[in-house]
Amino acid sequence: MRVLITAGPTREKIDPVRYISNYSSGKMGFALAETAARKGHRVTLVSGPVSLVSPKSVRTIFIESAAEMACEVRRLAKSADLIIMAAAVADYTPAKFAKDKIKKTRTVISIRLKKTEDILAGLGRTKRKGQILVGFAAETSELLKNARLKLEKKNLDWIVANEVGKKDRGFSSDNNAATLISRRGKKIVLPLQSKKSLAEKIIRILTTEHTEKH
Secondary structure, three states, X not given: OEEEEEEOEOOEEEEOOEEEOOOOOOHHHXXXXXXXXXXXXXXEEEEXXXXXXXXXOEEEEEOOOHHHHHHHHHHHHOOOOEEEEOOEOOOEEEOOOOOOOOOOOOOOOOOXXXXXXXXXXXXXXXXXXXOEEXXXXXXXXXXXXXXXXXXXXXXXXXXXXXXXXXXXOOOOOOEEEEEEEEOOOOEEEEEEEEHHHHHHHHHHHHHHHHHHHO
């Protein structure tokens, strides 16, 4: 299979020395890419800035902003059989980039933000027959409700719901727990375990789905 995976955060520049980002480490996306490659699939990984070594036998493309990720994903998605969007892409970016460093001259300043492109929704609109599209829902409350809404709204085949904000899982941790929900109503609960172990199970589930479709 031709597999496209995204990982890590994006950085949205405010001025030459500051940016908006999030706590994503990229560990889950990298574990998924490493597992898929080890299973013999042709894997391309598009990653934001992370402190991780590119997995062996994986073509890795590093980007910085949400706009850059959108451009790479649009280009690569056309030929992918399985797309796993594990990256934590910024929802907003500064409306204007300051060419010079913003000086600390005022007690309070405001930064206007604008929405970034919804990459996942765009993939859902252009998804071809037989292609499997997978999203991630990182939530702090109403996990399954929010995940199901995202699954339907963005025309996904699967969504991986995981709770963030706890010390023993998510973002920078080496461990995570997840619930996989399919468009056909299947629900698979994967308890807390290492992200590498979780990646093995997720790839097995998704590649089985692809085999069944073909």
